[in-house]
Amino acid sequence: MTFALMYTYLLSMKTILKIGLSLALAVAFVIPLSARTVDATGGSGVKEIAVSSRGLAYDVSEIRVNVGDTVRVTYTNGGGRHDWVVDEFEGAQTDVIRAGQSQTVEFVADRAGSFEFYCSVPGHRQAGMFGKFIVVE
Template sequence: MPRLLIDTAKGRMASIVLALVTMVAGSTGMASQSETVEISITAQQGFQFEPTELEIPVGAEVILVFENAGIMGHNLHIPELEVMTDTITPGKTETVEFTFDEAGTYAFRCEVPGHAEAGMTGKLVVQ
């Protein structure tokens, strides 16, 4: 009979240790995934974005505010993520949200015909 009590106690201890390990691992993962970064990119006159390069932490949830300060319609496209804003008129903004799961350099561009070729490109560096 005492052996059964010892086995039961060992089982409870193992359950407690497993629960603690799970809580610690879970909370560590949650901390790294909960970061939110808000960035702004503005389409300027002269077929350019401002800024043309931004750094973003890997795994962060990104809120991108795209503003058109130009004199014609523009959009913003990140091909590798299949993220694209609508073509917006001057003075308007659009917000898109996404996450970079992998480090790297991601290009963005205006997809209005001729705009990227005229210089409306940039890059997001994810580290």
């Protein structure tokens, strides 16, 4: 193998590795977690709900509770700076927290309807970091 051919080969391998690494990072931060629905409409007492995130996605796409329920959400941030917010209920907002941190909020779901929980960091909601918060009668 000549020097020129070997040099060309090494450059192309380096390019392939850079592209592969870029794709792996893009997948890690863009593809959402396998989202789940939390149905907490059964039983009585405080409804304990755990929500986490990675990249720009929550691991929960929908939360269902009964009207009048006291809801306790523990949000764990898996990366970046995020929060968890439902505008319609007093106390239903965490602070913006760093990766690896958790925060718990407690509030009363005092009216029925379909609402949205989301990350209030600019651009995150628009990028898909939101879900449904449904309160049933």
